[in-house]
Amino acid sequence: xxxxRAVLSNYPYLVSLVLFGIGIATVLTxxxxxxxxxxxxxxxxxxxxxxxxxxxxxxxxxxIIELGTEAVLxxxxxxxxxxxxxxxxxxxxxxFALGLVVKLYKFYGTIEPEEIIEIKSTGR
Amino acid sequence: MKxxxxxxxxxxxxxxxxxxxxxxxxxxxxxxxxxxxxxxVRHGVEExxxxxxxxxxxxxxxxxxxxxxxxxxxxxxxxVMLTLKSSPH
Amino acid sequence: xxxxILKEVVSHLIPFIQMYGIYVxxxxxxxxxxxxxxxxxxxxxxxxxxxxxxLREGLKKISHSTSTVVESLGTAWYATVGLVGVLRGASFxxxxxxxxxxxxxxxxxxxxxxxxxxxxxxxxxxxIILTLFVELIEEGDEE
Numbered sequence: 001x002x003x004x005r006a007v008l009s010n011y012p013y014l015v016s017l018v019l020f021g022i023g024i025a026t027v028l029t030x031x032x033x034x035x036x037x038x039x040x041x042x043x044x045x046x047x048x049x050x051x052x053x054x055x056x057x058x059x060x061x062x063x064i065i066e067l068g069t070e071a072v073l074x075x076x077x078x079x080x081x082x083x084x085x086x087x088x089x090x091x092x093x094x095x096f097a098l099g100l101v102v103k104l105y106k107f108y109g110t111i112e113p114e115e116i117i118e119i120k121s122t123g124r
Numbered sequence: 125m126k127x128x129x130x131x132x133x134x135x136x137x138x139x140x141x142x143x144x145x146x147x148x149x150x151x152x153x154x155x156x157x158x159x160x161x162x163x164x165v166r167h168g169v170e171e172x173x174x175x176x177x178x179x180x181x182x183x184x185x186x187x188x189x190x191x192x193x194x195x196x197x198x199x200x201x202x203x204v205m206l207t208l209k210s211s212p213h
Numbered sequence: 214x215x216x217x218i219l220k221e222v223v224s225h226l227i228p229f230i231q232m233y234g235i236y237v238x239x240x241x242x243x244x245x246x247x248x249x250x251x252x253x254x255x256x257x258x259x260x261x262x263x264x265x266x267x268l269r270e271g272l273k274k275i276s277h278s279t280s281t282v283v284e285s286l287g288t289a290w291y292a293t294v295g296l297v298g299v300l301r302g303a304s305f306x307x308x309x310x311x312x313x314x315x316x317x318x319x320x321x322x323x324x325x326x327x328x329x330x331x332x333x334x335x336x337x338x339x340x341i342i343l344t345l346f347v348e349l350i351e352e353g354d355e356e
Contacts, residue, residue, distance in 0.1 A: 173315030
């Protein structure tokens with residue numbers, strides 16, 4: 001089929017899609033807050049891989065300029081530079097989320113949202 | 125409820141797979157490789173003096189980006205400290 | 214933790230990890246790497262120390278106040294270095310257009326402000342990773 005040939009020739013995008021799907025499945029179907037954070041991180045890895053794969057050119061080298069050589073094809077450095085920002089933001093968000101989870105566990109003694117809602121509604 | 129979640133997942137993934145089928149072929153020309161890329165790779169060394177093009181971009185051409193990025197890290201650590209150090213009332 | 218082998222191996226391993234981190238930071242403008250990845254290696258070496266020797270020993274090496282000052286100085290260092298361009302009559306965070314000597318491309322001490330900023334960012338990221346880890350582990354350690 002035409003679609004599948006196109007999808008398989010774009011295999012890095014497909015792999016990033018699989019990572020994104022694993023992340024979404026984890027976030028949607030697990031209620032444990034820790035697992036939700038892990039799922040969000042896996043989703044982020046998928047997006048990063050997608051961006052980095054966009055910058056590649058077949059037969060290109062890493063964008064470290066070699067002096068004295070002419071007409072070398074270098075990979076595109078811009079997606080890598082942009083994704084560095086993304087990685088830093090993801091680290092920050094993960095750290096803050098982990099801090100909130102630790103605080104929730106100290107306060108309620110559990111990190112399952114349903115149990116937290118139950119404790120809240122019954123007034124401890 | 126879980127069935128609903130998986131249905132949503134399949135819908136999202138199918139849309140994304142259709143999008144991947146429409147993407148430019150991996151490794152060939154795509155709109156990311158434009159004049160900005162040319163400028164950075166060709167004139168980067170003489171304009172900044174660094175060999176690593178990614179370092180040129182993040183610390184020289186787009187230095188504001190990295191400045192705000194370090195501010196984001198700082199804000200993250202301040203918020204974590206505020207969350208963990210404040211006593212539960 | 215009373216594991217003799219682990220402590221012995223890690224205490225000999227940590228200097229090399231930190232040397233590698235410093236190498237990655239210092240060669241950020243010549244080879245793959247830079248402030249963020251090198252700082253991450255530096256910070257993770259300190260996290261390894263805390264994991265193996267315990268929080269008390271780790272806080273003896275680098276106290277809370279030291280790491281707080283270092284990570285605040287990292288951001289301030291970046292902005293201050295950016296002001297060099299303004300002082301020399303160009304715009305903020307400008308490198309070569311402000312007349313800063315960039316040296317011979319390919320040598321260690323080259324590329325003007327890039328090396329200076331990268332060192333600041335590396336130190337800052339290292340201390341931030343350590344502080345985040347210590348904050349999170351301290352919270353669970355209290356009772």
